Amino acid sequence: MVEAGRGHWPFALVHGEPLVAAAAWALGEAGVELVDVGTPWAAFAEAELPFVLHDPLCPLTPPEFLAACVAHAEATSAVTVGVRPVTDTVRELADGPIDGPFGGPFGGPFGDTVDRAGLLQVVSPIVLPAAVVAALxxxxxxxxxxxxxxxxxxxxxxxxxxxxxxxxxxxxxxLRVLEALTAPLPG
Structure with missing residues (x-):
């Protein structure tokens, strides 16, 4: 579980539970053993097992998906990365100022719109196969x-x-969107 560099967000609440707790629960349900932050890296290499990095900022990643990523990494010996398609509009920065309604100090100098079809957002997990763990x-x-x-x-x-x-x-x-997306159906 990766908390470093995430500020206070791992401890924000989703459905009444801290994000970090929800993410840890999902790892446990997926059959992934949680390890202590102080465990020496050499111990992971000696274990000859995949190493799972799970971001508590993706707290409701389903256990089935986590387990599928581990199985994929083991079967292919490839680093396996959970990704989501990019749905936001992405713009390039222009080389210089642009005249018009979006130019200037508030809008910034925007260039062309980037085709989202080739963009992915890295989410959770990142699974390192045993051979990659040993090589690091x-x-x-x-x-x-x-x-x-x-x-x-x-x-x-x-x-x-x-x-x-x-x-x-x-x-x-x-967080509100995630809670709405994962709220139990009434009834």
Whole structure:
């Protein structure tokens, strides 16, 4: 479970439970053993097991998806990454100021709109196969997007599309959307 660099958000509440608790529960239900932060990295390499990084900012990632990612990493020996499609509009920054309603100090200099079809958002989990764990000198960075980019230069990386419940929480609005998406149906 990755808490470092996440500020107070792992302790925000989703359906009355801290995000970190919901994420830990999902790992346990998926059959993933939680380990102590102080465990030496060499112990993971010696265990010859996949290593699962789960972000508590993706607290409601279903246990079935977590388990499927572990199984995929074991079967393919590829780093396996949960991803979601990008649905927001993404714009490039222009080289200089742009005249018009969105130029200037408040709108910023925007260029072309990026085609979302080729974009993915890294969510949870990132599963490192045993061979990758053994090849690393120490614990990986906790910056998920940076980690995937770094690992892709050295190891095969494959993505699996995560269900909507695995969406990342970045602010209160995201948390409200996640709670609405995962609320039990009345009746």
């Amino acid at each position: 000198d120490g614990p990986p960075t906790t910056d998920f997007a940076g980690l995937v980019a770094e690992l892709a230069t050295k190891f095969p990386v494959q993505t699996l599309e995560a269900p909507a419940q695995a969406r990342r929480v970045a602010d209160h609005d995201d």
